[in-house]
Amino acid sequence: MSKSQYTLNIIYGSRTGNSKAVAVLAKEFAKHLGLECDCKSMDKFDFNSFKDLKNLIIIVSTHGEGEPPVPAEDFHAFIHSLAAPNMQGTKYAVLGLGDSSYRYFAQTGADFDLQLEKLGANRIQPVEKCDIDFEEKSKNWVKQTVDKFAETLPKKKKSEKKKFVFQLKLDDNxxxxxxxxxxxxxxxxxxxxxxxxxxxxxxxxxxxxxxxxxxxxxxxYASNSRLLVDKLLKKMGFDPTLLVGSGENKKMLKVALIHDYELTLITPVVLEKYAGLVKNEKLKNLLKDQVKLVEYVKNSDVLDMVIDFHGDFKVDDFLKTLRKLTxxxxxxxxxxxxxxxxxxxxxxxxxxxxxxxxxxxxxxxxxxxxxxxxxxxxxxxxVNSRFRLPEDKKVPVIMVATGTGIAPFRSFLQYRNMQNAEGCNWLFFGERNSSTDFFYKDELMQYQKKGLLTKIDTAFSRDSENKHYIYHRLLEKGEEIYHWIQEGANIYICGNKRTMAGDVRNALSEIIRINGNLTKEQTSVFVKQLRTEKRLQEDVY
Structure with missing residues (x-):
């Protein structure tokens, strides 16, 4: 039996350290049980050895719109590529960390889980998804998963400690x-x-x-409004001076609500937890209607939840339904x-x-x-290494922004100005009204006068009866945009993921398809190559 056949391999992809903390816990528990164990970050893992792994745990977070965190990007691309090996005979389990307020909650974990199955590996239990209050759920998952592998893996000498303490080593400071x-x-x-x-x-x-x-x-790191907290405490009838938490973390309930818990937004996960607490029929019916549920969480906060779905509960139980304030x-x-x-x-x-x-x-x-x-x-x-100007100062840059998405492009232009960059710069900016919403207009006009900003095109949707959005402006300038792309331009997109990102992506694809005389399949390959070469980058929120 080769070493790889009896080694439990834990591979993690972590942006803030949470996935790493869970992976370390899994490694320590495995060693406590006497298992041979290896734990590596995805950006340190040797792809050539992947085919030899027979017992695999994947722990990974998700960034933005369902994307892998930077340390996981190359490994994620590898197992989804033609170079990925057949994994028949491999047993695996996946834990995905994420934020349920995002549409593609813990998507990277789901991606790994599905792709490993396609490669022929044997899933030993369903993929688990953890929200931002991941601690307890992830600890339970570690125990259950490592115990499962321990049923078949050989054991060395077990730890002399009779009881293992499941404690995540997080950077709480x-x-x-x-x-x-x-x-x-x-x-x-x-x-x-x-x-x-x-x-x-x-x-x-x-x-x-x-x-x-x-x-x-x-x-x-913001804090909640004291007025909102006071209204919430009054509605629930709780004493604001009541001590909550344990040990050194004990504090008054009002202080905890101000600094530690998310109150201004709720997610379906929060509502599901709260429903288990209050046993409210109206809430149960809401959870069954996906359309109404999405609409409710879009506008409501925790105070709305407590007002709309009354119930009796203890303070500690209520706090467990809430998300940590991030x-x-x-x-x-x-x-x-x-x-x-x-x-x-x-x-x-x-x-x-x-x-x-x-x-x-x-x-x-x-x-x-x-x-x-x-x-x-x-x-x-x-650090946001996914959104970087080209090192070559001669490379042309196309920037597409709506609303506050102008922010990074202001820094891009200031930086290229400092560099005396030779590359041309083209800004597309969209908002509602030109009279009020042309952010940083004077500065941008100065850059255009100076020659730093080669071109600027705007779309103010409320300035005319026929609403004109940023993707309309892109399509109008399609031929010239395609010429810039052919000349090696980098394209950057920044704005709201729900209101602009999809339309801008579609417009760019249409521009490339029409002006390049390509089929839809060829266009898809072209756009994918732009992303691979980091010539098409997005920062959407």
């Missing part, structure tokens, strides 16, 4: 290690009466040690050599009326209503 950045400027870009009020906010990074590049993301990510909207100690962000202020009361986004209301000049907010930079 990320929030506390975030840099407390000072607000040095903030302004509305279009006015509070605009249909979508949008702001620019500048943070000082002096002495932070933070380095960022155009395309990178800035995460902000940082909000925004594209860096600046890169100026004379101001490398500051970063600008472009943030849409989410505020709307629903159920006869005002609803707000947790982070946009935090930075606009509760942060003043001189106040600090905990933030960090997340």
């Amino acid at each position: 990320l929030h506390y290690n975030a840099y407390k950045a000072t607000v040095i400027h903030k302004e509305l870009l279009n006015g509070e009466n605009a249909s979508h009020p949008t702001m620019n906010i500048s943070f000082s990074l002096v002495n932070s040690g933070i380095d960022f590049h155009p395309g990178d993301l800035v995460g902000i 940082p909000r990510l925004y594209s860096a909207a600046s890169y100026r050599p004379e101001r490398q100690d500051q970063v600008d962000l472009t943030i849409r202020i989410l505020n709307y009326e629903y159920n006869n009361r005002e609803h707000s986004g947790v982070c946009s209301s935090y930075v606009w209503k509760r942060l003043e000049i001189g106040d600090t907010a905990p933030l960090f930079v997340e």
Whole structure:
């Protein structure tokens, strides 16, 4: 029997460290049981050895719209390629981590699971999907899965410790290690009466040690509105000073609700957990109607849920239904050599009326209503290697943005200006009204006057009776866009995944098909090659 036949191989793809923590736990439990075990990150794994694996655990997170995290990209592409080997005789199990507020929840885990089956491997249990409050579910999965493999794998000497402690080694100090950045400027870009009020906010990074590049993301740890928390506590009838949590993590209920739990949005998963708690028939019926369910979670928050579906429950049980409050990510909207100690962000202020009361986004209301000049907010930079300018300064660049998607392109242009880049730059920008929503107009006009911004085309959908969107503008300029592509241009897309991304992708495909005189199949291959060569990049949200 070869070593690979009796080794449990754990391969993980992790962006923030959560998948890695689960993988390490699985490795430690396997060794506790006396199993031979090997644990590697996907970006460190030797593809040539994949065919030899007979006992396989995959643990992977999902990024954005169902995409693998950066460390998993090459491995994900490999097992979906013609180079992937036949895996008959291999037993496997997959755990996918994700965020149920996204349409393609834990999609990368599902991708691996399905492809391994297609390659002939034998699934020992269904793929498991974990939401952002993944800790307990993932620990149970580790025990169940490793125990399953242990039924058939030979064991060395077991650990002398009689009981194994299932504890994830997470970096719980990320929030506390975030840099407390000072607000040095903030302004509305279009006015509070605009249909979508949008702001620019500048943070000082002096002495932070933070380095960022155009395309990178800035995460902000926001807190919930005290007013919203007070309303929620009043509705539930709970004492705000009640201590919750355990050990060193004990804190007053009100403090926990302000800082630790997601209150401004809910997901179907949250509603399902809450339904198990309150036994409300109205809620049970809602969960059976997918159309109404999607519409409900689109506009509702936790207070709406408690008001609409009344029930009796204990505090600790209620908190278990909620999601942990996660940082909000925004594209860096600046890169100026004379101001490398500051970063600008472009943030849409989410505020709307629903159920006869005002609803707000947790982070946009935090930075606009509760942060003043001189106040600090905990933030960090997340590298976004999927969205990078070409190293060659001569390469032409086409940028397609709607709304706050303009943010990274402002930093792109500032960076190319600093570089004295020779490559041409073409910006397509779409919003509602030209009079209020042409963000950073003066700066962009200066770049065009200077010659840095070669071309700029806009589409303001509410400026005329016949609504004109950004994809219409792309199609109008199709012949010239195709010429730029043929000349080696890189294409970048940034904007809302639901309202623009699909239309822009379709427009680009149509431009390539018509001007290249290609079939649909040939067009698909062409676009795929652009992505492979990193000449077509997206940052959609």
